[in-house]
Amino acid sequence: MDTSRRDFLRKGVAGSAALTVSGALSSVGAANILESRTVKIPSASHFGAFYAHVRDGKIVDITSQLDSDANPTVIVKGLADRNSSNSRVKYPVVRKSYLEGKGRGDLRGKEEFVRVSWDTALDLAADAIKRAQKKGGNEALYNASYGGWSIPGAFKPNVLAGRFFNQIGGAVGTAGEYSNGAAGPTNPAIVGDMEVYSIQTAHEQIIANTKVLVLWGADPYKTQRAGYSVPNHRCYDAYEEYKKAGIKVILIDPIYTISGQEFNAEWIKIRPGSDVAMMMAMMHYLYKTGKYDKEFIEKYTHGFDKFLPYLLGKTDGIEKTAKWAEKLTEIPAKTIEYLADTMVSNRTMIAGNWAMQRAEYGEQVDWSIITLASMIGQIGLAGGGFGFSMHYEGGGDAASGKRTVGGISQGKGGEVSLAIPASRMSDLINKPGQKVTYKGKVITYPKVEFMLSAGGSPIGHQPNTNELIEAMRKLDTVVVMEPWWTPTAKMADIVFPATTTMERDDIASGMSYSNDRIYAMKQIVPPRYESKDDYEIFTLLAKRFGTEKKYTRDRTAKDWLEGLYSKSYARREMNITFEEFWDKGSVHYEIPDEARKYVRHSAFRADPVANALKTETGKIQIYSEQFASYNYKEFKGHPMWFEPTEWLGNSKLLKKYPLHLVSPHPTYRIHTQMDNTWVQNAHKVQGREPIRVSPNDAKKFGVRDGEIVEVYNDRGSILAGVVVTKTIRDGVVAIEEGAWYSPEDSTKDNTRCNSGQVNLLTSSRPTSQMASATTANSTLVSIRKAGVVSPNVAYNPPKIQGA
Amino acid sequence: MKSVLGKLFISLFMVGSLSALAASDIFIFQTAKIKIDNKEGSIFIGTPVKVLKKVDDKNVLVEFSGMAFGDKLYTGKTKSLLMATKKEGSFADEGQVVKVQAVIEKGYLSEVPAEIWEEHEEFFYEMCTQCHGAYKPQSHTMLEWDAILQTMSGFAQLYEDETEYLSRFLKANASNGFYPEQK
Numbered sequence: 005m006d007t008s009r010r011d012f013l014r015k016g017v018a019g020s021a022a023l024t025v026s027g028a029l030s031s032v033g034a035a036n037i038l039e040s041r042t043v044k045i046p047s048a049s050h051f052g053a054f055y056a057h058v059r060d061g062k063i064v065d066i067t068s069q070l071d072s073d074a075n076p077t078v079i080v081k082g083l084a085d086r087n088s089s090n091s092r093v094k095y096p097v098v099r100k101s102y103l104e105g106k107g108r109g110d111l112r113g114k115e116e117f118v119r120v121s122w123d124t125a126l127d128l129a130a131d132a133i134k135r136a137q138k139k140g141g142n143e144a145l146y147n148a149s150y151g152g153w154s155i156p157g158a159f160k161p162n163v164l165a166g167r168f169f170n171q172i173g174g175a176v177g178t179a180g181e182y183s184n185g186a187a188g189p190t191n192p193a194i195v196g197d198m199e200v201y202s203i204q205t206a207h208e209q210i211i212a213n214t215k216v217l218v219l220w221g222a223d224p225y226k227t228q229r230a231g232y233s234v235p236n237h238r239c240y241d242a243y244e245e246y247k248k249a250g251i252k253v254i255l256i257d258p259i260y261t262i263s264g265q266e267f268n269a270e271w272i273k274i275r276p277g278s279d280v281a282m283m284m285a286m287m288h289y290l291y292k293t294g295k296y297d298k299e300f301i302e303k304y305t306h307g308f309d310k311f312l313p314y315l316l317g318k319t320d321g322i323e324k325t326a327k328w329a330e331k332l333t334e335i336p337a338k339t340i341e342y343l344a345d346t347m348v349s350n351r352t353m354i355a356g357n358w359a360m361q362r363a364e365y366g367e368q369v370d371w372s373i374i375t376l377a378s379m380i381g382q383i384g385l386a387g388g389g390f391g392f393s394m395h396y397e398g399g400g401d402a403a404s405g406k407r408t409v410g411g412i413s414q415g416k417g418g419e420v421s422l423a424i425p426a427s428r429m430s431d432l433i434n435k436p437g438q439k440v441t442y443k444g445k446v447i448t449y450p451k452v453e454f455m456l457s458a459g460g461s462p463i464g465h466q467p468n469t470n471e472l473i474e475a476m477r478k479l480d481t482v483v484v485m486e487p488w489w490t491p492t493a494k495m496a497d498i499v500f501p502a503t504t505t506m507e508r509d510d511i512a513s514g515m516s517y518s519n520d521r522i523y524a525m526k527q528i529v530p531p532r533y534e535s536k537d538d539y540e541i542f543t544l545l546a547k548r549f550g551t552e553k554k555y556t557r558d559r560t561a562k563d564w565l566e567g568l569y570s571k572s573y574a575r576r577e578m579n580i581t582f583e584e585f586w587d588k589g590s591v592h593y594e595i596p597d598e599a600r601k602y603v604r605h606s607a608f609r610a611d612p613v614a615n616a617l618k619t620e621t622g623k624i625q626i627y628s629e630q631f632a633s634y635n636y637k638e639f640k641g642h643p644m645w646f647e648p649t650e651w652l653g654n655s656k657l658l659k660k661y662p663l664h665l666v667s668p669h670p671t672y673r674i675h676t677q678m679d680n681t682w683v684q685n686a687h688k689v690q691g692r693e694p695i696r697v698s699p700n701d702a703k704k705f706g707v708r709d710g711e712i713v714e715v716y717n718d719r720g721s722i723l724a725g726v727v728v729t730k731t732i733r734d735g736v737v738a739i740e741e742g743a744w745y746s747p748e749d750s751t752k753d754n755t756r757c758n759s760g761q762v763n764l765l766t767s768s769r770p771t772s773q774m775a776s777a778t779t780a781n782s783t784l785v786s787i788r789k790a791g792v793v794s795p796n797v798a799y800n801p802p803k804i805q806g807a
Numbered sequence: 808m809k810s811v812l813g814k815l816f817i818s819l820f821m822v823g824s825l826s827a828l829a830a831s832d833i834f835i836f837q838t839a840k841i842k843i844d845n846k847e848g849s850i851f852i853g854t855p856v857k858v859l860k861k862v863d864d865k866n867v868l869v870e871f872s873g874m875a876f877g878d879k880l881y882t883g884k885t886k887s888l889l890m891a892t893k894k895e896g897s898f899a900d901e902g903q904v905v906k907v908q909a910v911i912e913k914g915y916l917s918e919v920p921a922e923i924w925e926e927h928e929e930f931f932y933e934m935c936t937q938c939h940g941a942y943k944p945q946s947h948t949m950l951e952w953d954a955i956l957q958t959m960s961g962f963a964q965l966y967e968d969e970t971e972y973l974s975r976f977l978k979a980n981a982s983n984g985f986y987p988e989q990k
Contacts, residue, residue, distance in 0.1 A: 152938040166940050177940040192954030202958050407964045411937030416928065421943055516962060618953035622885070 046589030047505065048234040048512045048523035050156050050674050051079040053590065056506065056528040063087065063506070063529060072514065072521055072590060075237035077229045079672060082681035083506065087529065091488045091680045091799045093501035094533035095807055096125035102481075102497040103128075109477045113495045114750050119806035122534070122544070129498050130548035132481035136453035137173070139480075142420035143450035145175035146432065151182075153674060154459030156234050157510030157525050158411040158568055159561070161459025161485060161502070161538045166414035168542045169456075171551040174418030176452060179442060181426045182465055184358055185777025186366030187392065189443050194371055194625045196617030199392045200358065203517050207242035207400040208600040211249045213387025215350035218254045219269065220279065220373065221357035223261040223668070224395040230674045231397050234514045234523050239398045243267075252350075254343065256282070258666060259696070259738055260731040272343065273733035276664045277651040277782055278333040279360050283372040284645050285329030285337075286344040288315050290379050295348050297381020304612055305378050306620070307627020311642040324645070332645075332653060348380050351387050355394040359668060363781040364648040366771040371643040375626050383624075384609025391604065401518035402599035406573035408513035408522050412564060422450065427778035429466045430768055433475035441773040444634045453480040458502070458538060463491040463745050464676035467766035467780045470720045470754050485541055488680060489801045491745035491761070501535040508537045511565045514590075522574055522591045537561065631774075639774040650767065650784045652735050661717050661784035663701065663737050667762040670740040679744045680799040689725020691796045693743035693760025697787075701735065702728040705787045714756065714790045715739070717783070720764030722757040723748075723790055737785065739765075746798035759798040833858055833869075834985065836917040841891070841909040848893035850911060853923055853979035855986075858916070859908065867913045872906050875899035880907065887949035888978050888985070920979075920986050927976035934963045934973065944980035952977040 042059045046069060053069035054076075063084040068076035097117035101108035108115070120128075136144040149165035169175035180189055184200040191199045210217070228239050243266065246253075253267035258276050263269070274282060290296035291312070301308045317323030326337035333340070346352070354377055360369045373390050382388025393399040424432050425442050428449075436451035455476065466472045476482055476495050484496035487504045506528040514521030531537075536544075539561060546555035559567070566582045574580045574591040585591050607615040616622030620630055632641030647653060652664050669675075672683050687694055690712050697707065707713050709728045714721050715737070724739055732738055739762040746759035757764050766783050770776040835854045840847065850856075856869035873880035873890040875898035882888040884902060891898075891907065899905045917923050932941055947955065952974065960970040979985045 147940075158937070160938070162939075163937060166936060179942070181939075192951055192957075196954045196957060198955065198958040200958075201962065203961055403961075407966075410934070410964065413933045414936035414940060416932045417941060417943070421941075423940065423942070519964065618885075618950055618957060620885075620950065 045526050045528045046523070047525045047528060048156060048514075049080060049083060049505070050153070050230050050232070050677070051083075051235070052076050052237060053234050053514070053521075053523050054080045054083070056084065058528060061529060069590070072234075072236050072523075072592075075240040077237070078686065079229065079678060079683055082678050082683035085681045085683075086488075086678060087504050087506045087532070089488065089680050089799070091801060092532055093486055093489055093493060093499055093535070093801075095119045095501060095804075096122050096534065097499050097804055097807070098125060098128060099497045100805070107480070109479055109482075109497075112477050112482065112497070113473060113747070116803035116805060117499070119804055122536070125498050125500060126544050126548060129481075129483050129500075130545060132454055132483070132498075133172070133549075136480060139453055140451050142169075142173040142175055142418060143422060144453040145169060145420075146452040146455045147175040147177050148429065148455050148460070148462055149458040150178045150426065150460050150462075150465075152411075153232065154677070155505050155510065156232065156512040157505060158409065158512070158564065159508070159510050159537070159539050160411055163412055163414050164538050164542045165456060165458045165485075167412065168546055168551075168555065170415050170417045171546065171554050172418065172549045174420030176420065176432065176450060177423045178426050179423035180775065180777065182362070182778050184361065185426050186361040186771045186775045187358070187370040189775045189777075190367045191370055191374075191392075193619060193628055193630055195374055196619045199370065201393055201396075201516075202604070203403060203602065204391045204394050204399040205353070205387065205389070205604045206402045206600045206602045207239070207245070208402070209386045209603050210251070210353060210400060211242070211245045213351050213385075214246075214249075214251050214353045215387075216252045216254065216346055216352040217246065217267075218256065218347065218352060218354045219261075219263055219267075219357075220256045220354055221360045222355040222395040223257075223263045223357070224355070224399070225263040225266050226261065226671055227395045227669055228398060229671075231515065233397065233516050234512050234521070235398065236514055236518075236520065238518075239400060242400060252346075254346070258664075258733045258736040259668070262671075265731075272335055272339065275332070275334045275652050276666055276736055277363055277648045278329075278653070280365070280368045280372045280643070281324075281329045281332040281645045282335060282340055283376045284315065284324035284643075285326045285333075285340045286347075287376050287379055288324045289326055289341050289344045290348060291315060295345070296379035297348075300381035300383070301378060304383070304609070305624040305626050307625060307642060310627040311375065314642060314644060332647075334652075351385065352380060352382060353387055353394075354390040356390060356392045357395060358392075359666070359781055361771070362778050364650070364769060364771060364779045365638060365646040366777060366779065367639055367774050368643050368646065374624060375643055378624055378626065384603065384605035384607075386603045386606070389605060397516040398518055401515060401520075402595045402602060403517055404519045404593040404595050405599065406519060406577070406593045407571065408519045408593075409511050409568045409572050411568070422447070424449065425770075425776040427467060427768065427770070428776055429462060430468065430471045430475040433478060434471075440770075440776050441636070442776055443774065444630075454483070455479050455481070456483045456485075457492055457496075458485040461490040461492040461676045463495060464742060464761070464763070466768070467763050467778055468719050468768040469745060469757075469761060469764045471768055474753070485538060487535065489799075490676065491798065494802050500541050501533060502541065503531045503535045503537050507531040507535065509561055509565060511568060518595060520593050520595060522569070522572055522585065524586050524589045526586075526589070634774065636773040638772040646772075648782045649769065650782045654784070657784055661786045662735070663785050663787065664735060665715070665762070665765055665783040665785045666736060666738050666781050667741040667766060667783070668738055670742045673740075673742045675742045676744060677742075679742055689727060692723050692725040692758070693739055693762070694727045695724035695760075695787075696727050696729050696732045696738040698732050698734045698736070699728055699730060701737070702726065707787060712790045712793055713787050715765060715785050715787055717765055717785045719767065720754060720757070722760050722762065722764050723793060723796075724760045737787070741780070744798035746796050748794055758794055759796045833916050833918055834920055834923055835911075836915050836923050839911060839915040841911045843891075843893050843907060843909045846893060846895050848891055848909065850891045850909065851889050852975065853920070853985050854890045856911075856916070862910050865912055866910050867916070868908060868910055869916075870906055870908045872904065873898075875903050875905050876901055880905070882949070882984075885950055885953075887953060888975070924976050924980065927972065930969075931973055931976055934965065934969075935959070938962070944977045944984070945982050947977075947981055948983045949978040949981045952981055
């Protein structure tokens with residue numbers, strides 16, 4: 005396998021050099037290029053497609069592939085730094101007590117590691133899996149490799165992990181996700197589609213028709229910087245056209261986001277967690293004034309009659325008036341009515357977001373927006389209705405309709421295919437035998453002994469980090485495969501050093517909706533230290549279970565890539581050979597003009613019988629008999645307002661924790677990725693994650709711009725660097741998620757994080773019995789002086805004997 | 808043969824549910840031609856049937872139930888799964904649940920659902936586990952699969968015929984599909 009990979013690399017590099025010569029002739033003297041020792045190698049990332057400039061085996065620069073990425077972000081520049089970072093896992097290592105056979109899971113994260121050979125590490129991992137299987141069957145194995153965000157290519161570590169486990173009888177996995185844990189499982193029954201990942205009304209239709217764009221929490225300018233696939237950042241061109249078209253933008257958000265600033269939006273400074281109350285009040289107003297679209301409700305929806313008594317207060321004695329909502333939202337009743345008037349009297353697109361549903365009772369958010377949009381009556385009209393993915397993967401981009409490339413299959417699972425709702429990770433470990441509800445079903449947690457994480461960092465994405473750390477210390481074995489010493493790797497017993505995408509070949513697609521390109525992700529530099537590709541690591545592990553052949557099917561990495569490419573439109577219809585594609589580095593697909601006319605739900609609107617929604621009644625389910633039949637306490641048959649436990653309306657809790665903490669997506673990372681690069685210097689404050697505080701709150705708490713403070717609640721405490729700004733409303737603070745955890749005193753439990761990892765403060769409380777999803781945005785905290793602080797060592801490797 | 812077929816009939820009666828489907832223990836191995844009341848029709852892969860009697864060495868008489876929509880027979884009102892079609896005439900009044908008898912070559916019958924769906928299953932896991940772990944078909948209802956595929960067929964970049972192929976497998980094996988007793 006290695007030999008062919010190296011040959012493949014050489015061919016790729018030669019091809020790239022040839023391309024550089026021919027491509028540069030028009031602007032630069034060919035002689036200079038030929039004399040250059042710098043080779044330009046194309047590759048791609050979650051932050052965009054790029055060229056690595058390599059001289060004498062070292063990456064000397066990263067530049068964007070401008071023909072693909074017209075609006076590059078600075079983040080790609082950090083990729084070289086990350087590759088050569090001292091935070092790389094250099095050798096296979098094992099935690100000292102574990103290697104000595106003492107176990108001592110309680111010392112995870114506190115103890116030094118010992119460098120071992122690959123064989124030793126692999127044997128120990130295989131033994132641990134077999135030991136767990138013997139003890140509790142495959143339900144004792146937990147594959148915590150969640151989501152495919154670590155790389156945009158085909159060799160996704162989570163997929164490779166799933167393939168390995170499936171072939172040895174299965175493992176406990178993850179149902180749903182953190183991103184859309186509440187709306188994702190709920191929306192299909194309401195509107196016959198997940199919506200959160202669905203293709204959106206084309207930008208061209210928004211530009212031509214939309215008069216009012218409501219960014220209800222959505223921050224496309226920020227979140228479009230990174231993509232699940234390879235972003236082309238063309239949406240920013242479209243947003244410029246939004247501006248020119250004179251679309252009025254209303255931002256309903258506790259933060260005046262980058263998008264709000266770019267669009268010069270009218271800012272509605274809503275109280276976090278109260279959005280559903282405002283939606284209810286808007287609907288109440290539209291009903292009472294008779295301004296709602298009765299015909300749409302009758303023709304296209306089901307169950308308005310069952311929802312109406314609730315709206316009018318006939319079922320619970322609370323009429324959902326604008327005055328009622330004023331107290332909950334801190335938005336004046338008149339403003340709520342004005343918003344409803346504005347939206348119903350203009351062609352309005354409501355761009356929902358995902359953060360709102362990452363809160364207690366998050367299932368209600370999209371359902372309420374859909375119901376509100378139904379009363380406005382513009383669903384299916386060009387530029388009207390709602391969209392829950394306008395901030396993601398270039399939402400609004402027209403689709404090429406042409407197949408790019410897929411990935412490797414995990415294959416059919418073994419006997420065990422138990423999946424726990426995402427964000428129930430700590431409960432899974434802590435509560436064997438206990439039950440969790442999910443979409444009308446009941447799941448019993450098994451007794452987990454073994455946990456494996458590849459290409460992800462649970463210590464990053466799981467709420468209530470201290471709870472997870474405590475849980476992980478109860479396991480028999482924790483194995484991590486990573487290129488870097490992430491906080492999760494530091495909590496492992498066995499750590500395998502994985503190559504980065506810059507050290508191996510892969511293939512990726514451009515944009516999940518437009519599908520406009522295929523990219524070669526070429527190996528740029530040799531693997532550092534003793535790292536191996538995830539594919540090879542799992543193959544070596546599979547060998548210890550006799551499943552090696554099944555795992556690889558005797559295919560090299562190149563074989564897989566060629567196989568995946570062979571199914572693409574580029575190969576089948578454009579007749580571009582793999583070698584031609586690989587030499588060139590990318591293939592571009594044209595977007596048909598017809599695709600620019602796409603209007604979401606227009607077919608349903610045109611003929612709701614022939615194009616019935618995939619719901620119980622074929623219509624929008626304002627009421628769902630299915631949901632009602634679950635008999636859940638806080639999730640009923642129609643959308644409702646439920647008061648969260650942690651929010652600014654809880655006067656009792658406020659005495660202790662007077663600030664609402666939100667944890668938005670990061671501006672300069674994808675979650676935890678890139679936190680170990682110089683790019684973070686663009687925003688960190690004294691090396692800590694920034695906390696945004698309003699001027700009034702800064703005064704109230706006696707904190708200054710640039711000061712390091714301690715942010716705390718009952719679950720934990722972190723250090724953060726103060727940024728005083730008028731772009732956040734009073735009573736709310738924001739810390740972006742994804743900073744690497746750095747325990748101030750790793751010998752102690754529940755120690756302060758001196759890096760600013762926000763999930764030490766968030767709660768693992770589930771949204772409701774329906775989706776049992778994450779509620780990270782329902783968090784109250786307080787701020788105090790930090791006292792003596794120690795350096796942030798989140799990016800340093802742990803102590804390792806023999807290395 | 809003709810005299811036998813001439814005696815066949817479509818019996819129409821209302822039944823409360825299609826739970827009788829689960830009671831069948833034999834299934835259509837692949838989409839095949841049938842004779843309904845001596846007229847041509849088709850029965851679709853996976854459909855559960857009850858064998859009533861042998862017609863001749865090659866053919867048997869089977870019975871199955873579904874909801875009529877013109878010349879198509881579905882599992883229910885959401886038209887999630889097509890069970891059979893006929894070339895001429897309709898099965899019954901719109902939305903009526905009917906029992907249908909038909910003659911089919913016995914080679915198209917199988918007692919093992921897993922055998923019927925072997926290729927579909929491989930395609931499902933091939934296409935739908937490249938980003939996330941697979942959900943077993945039994946983890947959703949037919950309607951839920953319909954709704955999920957609205958979104959996910961785009962991400963999996965399935966062509967229309969592939970979506971149809973996958974959709975039939977998932978719905979036939981859904982929690983309320985042809986084999987609800989399957990785990």
